[in-house]
Amino acid sequence: MQSLFQQIKAGQLWDFHGGIHPPARKQHTSQKPIGRLALPDRLYVPLRQHIGVPGALLVAVGQHVLKGQPLTFANNAMAVPVHAPTSGTVLAIEPHIAPHPSALPELCVVIAPDGLEQWRERHPLHLPECDRLSLLQRIQDAGIAGMGGAGFPTHLKTGAASGVDYLIINAVECEPYISADDVLMQEFATTIVKGIDILCELSGPKAVLIGIEDDKPLAIAAMQAACSQREQYLVKTVPAKYPSGGEKQLIQLLTSKEVPAGRRPLDIGIVMQNVGTVFAIAQAVLEDMPLISRIVTVVGDSLTQPQNVLALIGTPVGYLLDACGFSPEPAQRIIMGGPMMGFTLPSVSVPVVKTSNCILAPSQAELPSASNEMDCIRCGACAEVCPAVLLPQQLLWYSKAKDLDKLKEYNLADCIECGACAYVCPSEIPLVHYYRVAKAEIREQSRDELKAEQAKARFEARNERLEQEKQQRATRNQALALQRQQLMAEQQKNREIEQAQQRVAATSDTATELSKEQIIALREQKKAAARAYQAEKATQQSMQHSADTADAAAANEPAAASLPATQPAQSQPEITSDPRAAAVAAAIARAKAKKAQTEPGETSVVVPAATAVAAEPILDTRAAAVAAAIARAKAKKAQAEPTPQPLPAPTAAPVKPQSDDSGASSHDAAASSDTDRDANRETAKRQALAAAIARAQAKRQQTDAGSVAMSHVPQSAHSTATTTKITDTPDTSALAKSTAATPDTPADDPRKAAIAAAIARAKAKQQQLSATDPKDQA
Amino acid sequence: MSMLVALIAIGCLALIFGAVLGYAALRFKVEADPLVDQIDDILPQTQCGQCGYPGCRPYAEAIANGDAINKCPPGGEAAIKKLADLMGVAATPLDSAQTPAIKRVAYIREDECIGCTKCIQACPVDAIVGASKLMHTVLIDECTGCDLCVEPCPVNCIDMVPLPGTVERWKWNLEAIPVHVVESNVLESR
Numbered sequence A: 001m002q003s004l005f006q007q008i009k010a011g012q013l014w015d016f017h018g019g020i021h022p023p024a025r026k027q028h029t030s031q032k033p034i035g036r037l038a039l040p041d042r043l044y045v046p047l048r049q050h051i052g053v054p055g056a057l058l059v060a061v062g063q064h065v066l067k068g069q070p071l072t073f074a075n076n077a078m079a080v081p082v083h084a085p086t087s088g089t090v091l092a093i094e095p096h097i098a099p100h101p102s103a104l105p106e107l108c109v110v111i112a113p114d115g116l117e118q119w120r121e122r123h124p125l126h127l128p129e130c131d132r133l134s135l136l137q138r139i140q141d142a143g144i145a146g147m148g149g150a151g152f153p154t155h156l157k158t159g160a161a162s163g164v165d166y167l168i169i170n171a172v173e174c175e176p177y178i179s180a181d182d183v184l185m186q187e188f189a190t191t192i193v194k195g196i197d198i199l200c201e202l203s204g205p206k207a208v209l210i211g212i213e214d215d216k217p218l219a220i221a222a223m224q225a226a227c228s229q230r231e232q233y234l235v236k237t238v239p240a241k242y243p244s245g246g247e248k249q250l251i252q253l254l255t256s257k258e259v260p261a262g263r264r265p266l267d268i269g270i271v272m273q274n275v276g277t278v279f280a281i282a283q284a285v286l287e288d289m290p291l292i293s294r295i296v297t298v299v300g301d302s303l304t305q306p307q308n309v310l311a312l313i314g315t316p317v318g319y320l321l322d323a324c325g326f327s328p329e330p331a332q333r334i335i336m337g338g339p340m341m342g343f344t345l346p347s348v349s350v351p352v353v354k355t356s357n358c359i360l361a362p363s364q365a366e367l368p369s370a371s372n373e374m375d376c377i378r379c380g381a382c383a384e385v386c387p388a389v390l391l392p393q394q395l396l397w398y399s400k401a402k403d404l405d406k407l408k409e410y411n412l413a414d415c416i417e418c419g420a421c422a423y424v425c426p427s428e429i430p431l432v433h434y435y436r437v438a439k440a441e442i443r444e445q446s447r448d449e450l451k452a453e454q455a456k457a458r459f460e461a462r463n464e465r466l467e468q469e470k471q472q473r474a475t476r477n478q479a480l481a482l483q484r485q486q487l488m489a490e491q492q493k494n495r496e497i498e499q500a501q502q503r504v505a506a507t508s509d510t511a512t513e514l515s516k517e518q519i520i521a522l523r524e525q526k527k528a529a530a531r532a533y534q535a536e537k538a539t540q541q542s543m544q545h546s547a548d549t550a551d552a553a554a555a556n557e558p559a560a561a562s563l564p565a566t567q568p569a570q571s572q573p574e575i576t577s578d579p580r581a582a583a584v585a586a587a588i589a590r591a592k593a594k595k596a597q598t599e600p601g602e603t604s605v606v607v608p609a610a611t612a613v614a615a616e617p618i619l620d621t622r623a624a625a626v627a628a629a630i631a632r633a634k635a636k637k638a639q640a641e642p643t644p645q646p647l648p649a650p651t652a653a654p655v656k657p658q659s660d661d662s663g664a665s666s667h668d669a670a671a672s673s674d675t676d677r678d679a680n681r682e683t684a685k686r687q688a689l690a691a692a693i694a695r696a697q698a699k700r701q702q703t704d705a706g707s708v709a710m711s712h713v714p715q716s717a718h719s720t721a722t723t724t725k726i727t728d729t730p731d732t733s734a735l736a737k738s739t740a741a742t743p744d745t746p747a748d749d750p751r752k753a754a755i756a757a758a759i760a761r762a763k764a765k766q767q768q769l770s771a772t773d774p775k776d777q778a
Numbered sequence B: 001m002s003m004l005v006a007l008i009a010i011g012c013l014a015l016i017f018g019a020v021l022g023y024a025a026l027r028f029k030v031e032a033d034p035l036v037d038q039i040d041d042i043l044p045q046t047q048c049g050q051c052g053y054p055g056c057r058p059y060a061e062a063i064a065n066g067d068a069i070n071k072c073p074p075g076g077e078a079a080i081k082k083l084a085d086l087m088g089v090a091a092t093p094l095d096s097a098q099t100p101a102i103k104r105v106a107y108i109r110e111d112e113c114i115g116c117t118k119c120i121q122a123c124p125v126d127a128i129v130g131a132s133k134l135m136h137t138v139l140i141d142e143c144t145g146c147d148l149c150v151e152p153c154p155v156n157c158i159d160m161v162p163l164p165g166t167v168e169r170w171k172w173n174l175e176a177i178p179v180h181v182v183e184s185n186v187l188e189s190r
Ligand code: SF4
Pocket: A375, A376, A377, A378, A379, A380, A381, A382, A383, A392, A393, A396, A421, A424, A425, A426, A427, A428, A429, A431
């Protein structure tokens, strides 16, 4: 019994299941030399032409680039750079229709060639001195990705493969019409063999098997001549059968080994490279020529001179067609790729990319377009030809039923989309298209599953965090309450002592009067403290409720925050006679202020706006922003309003000036007591405070209105606009204007703009709402 | 007599086997996924609350306790079908309008954002970044499109926009592929 290696050496071939024999139609192009074209006037180089991620941009619009200059660089392993196919100027970097059946735009670098073909500096490598890493680096830098169709980054494939048994060079080219690899081998056999040398250096295989279909006698002869010096390079002629160029099929054909489902050839010690890729590697290493052009078969009955051309990457398909004598018929279809696995192009401005091996412009007579699809008769012809030994009729059934689990069970993933099943189907069912849709569904589903998993994890993490925060807050509040109680008790004691002392010391009339005043002040202070405490308690409670009640808490907060500020100011002047009392009052004020600060700090939410506004010096822009925010908040509130009775809304407008006054009065006191403060700053602060109060009120009303509006929502689902719209609109626009007008007088331009925007938005939403509201009014 | 022996023998055997089986049942007990977890895995984890529960897991618990399986619009018919299989009940049509099939994500118009942080509090999956009084933005990859952040925004600067199509996400559209080259070849080879 011969070993496998001996069998292969002896020239034995195996066979794979199924396969078909479509007419090859290669004779139009395979006998002609490779055509060289003039430069097109625009090149569209997509940033991503392979499987993986695009590299990072290196050029800018307007920059002059040299031929071969990298346009992007690979910033991770899955990235492959692209290069300027010729010297010229970068006109734009913009989305352009991608060579993909979806016709979706992808980012492209648009280059206007200058016709000089000026090369950048080139540094060819000398093979004997190179180590593995520098070779791999060069392959990546040259932007080489699998040119057989899939476009997998070549440096990854070769980098992973060291010490494999067989290196297989795929030169089968089994799909009808395409002869790009055929002519490549005819003209560049020696370069290809040098490329194979480099790959051998990288992966050290026992033998190199070059698979070529027997309908390419010239290419076979050329390759055999080029390989004559090398013992272990075996040119294997395989019988023409579609799809013997499939990776797994060719491996089975040449070595009898089967790649298990879901595994890679590397797992059984085989690595396969397309012959075009090998040629690109040779050029990159030996001539430092990145992948900037490729051979494309331009063929079809709508062309007068079908031929293989050397096309620069980025050349629009239309330009290639014109160069080959394109005379389109009505409803002309252009197919990128072969007739079996290709796709129709949405437009002829699509550029040629690294994986485009064929542009097909067939006449209607040559390739009639889709005709009537009939039901599956379960004849089983498809299962007989399937090279992946699948059951296409079952896959069709489950694809139609969208039963993704069953599809996975029937190994849809192993389908290579060769189209053999559709080719033989007597019912003319476009089976592959169903599989492509189903595969996309499966991909989408797994993406969704992944996303759901992530969302769940994030949701749970968030809940945990909220729970933790709640507990922390509770413990802190307890501690604070305890502290406060102690402080109050102490304070009380101090005051009593103080009062006793005063009563003893002051026997005169004036003294009694003073103490009376003091008592009043004290009482006031206590009341204020109680108020603050209650307000705070309410805040805490509501904080612990869910998000909507948080609004209410936010509304309460400024009240609590404003208290400590006003409180000491009112009481201080009266007790100034006693420094100790003043100190105590100051301490209380500090404690309260601190509490007010820490409170919002831990929730890190709405509240800081209120406290911070009062605390920091305020700039003009900030005041403007605040005013704009008020306007917008009010606008929103006006929107949320269920319109017929705009009662809460108008109150918001008058409330503003009122609160302005009250805020001002308390602050005037503070200002008078604190003479060294800058007057400017003071007024700004006052404005801010007023704004905060106004906002709080607006918000509170909004939440009220919101809860009312909420109940209306379901009803308004399908009502239409009526005349009420017209009656309502001026009403609220006027309202919006009045609210917008109230903010402080020194209104500068951006603010005005913001206000105007708010009004506009309010009006828009108003109209929307009133359109939905008539039902409520009726 | 022999009858009695047979009965005793069979009885003994039954006892022995019973004991062995009972022991095996305890010893090699298979930890089944609790029902709630299985249901939760089927639900889409959008956490949108449209089912009337504060998230997917509470709804999963409710289903396990006998609630209807047709309350999750984001899951759609597919989830209902799976739930019906799992729970052994008949699949019922969705009880409210299904959410549009197009995936949407939240988008904050950043120059209008006032930095109120309300949307951050509303987002169930922490898909919004921002800080108080600073601009906020949505992490598209994490956003589940649940709509919950839209309502709380005081200045209405959040939109739900359809996720832009990309080449990777594109689903083949049968009508868009008029290439059908196969028949001519069939005719020719005949
Ligand atoms: S060849 Fe067509 S008709 Fe026959 S079993 Fe397959 S899908 Fe059905």
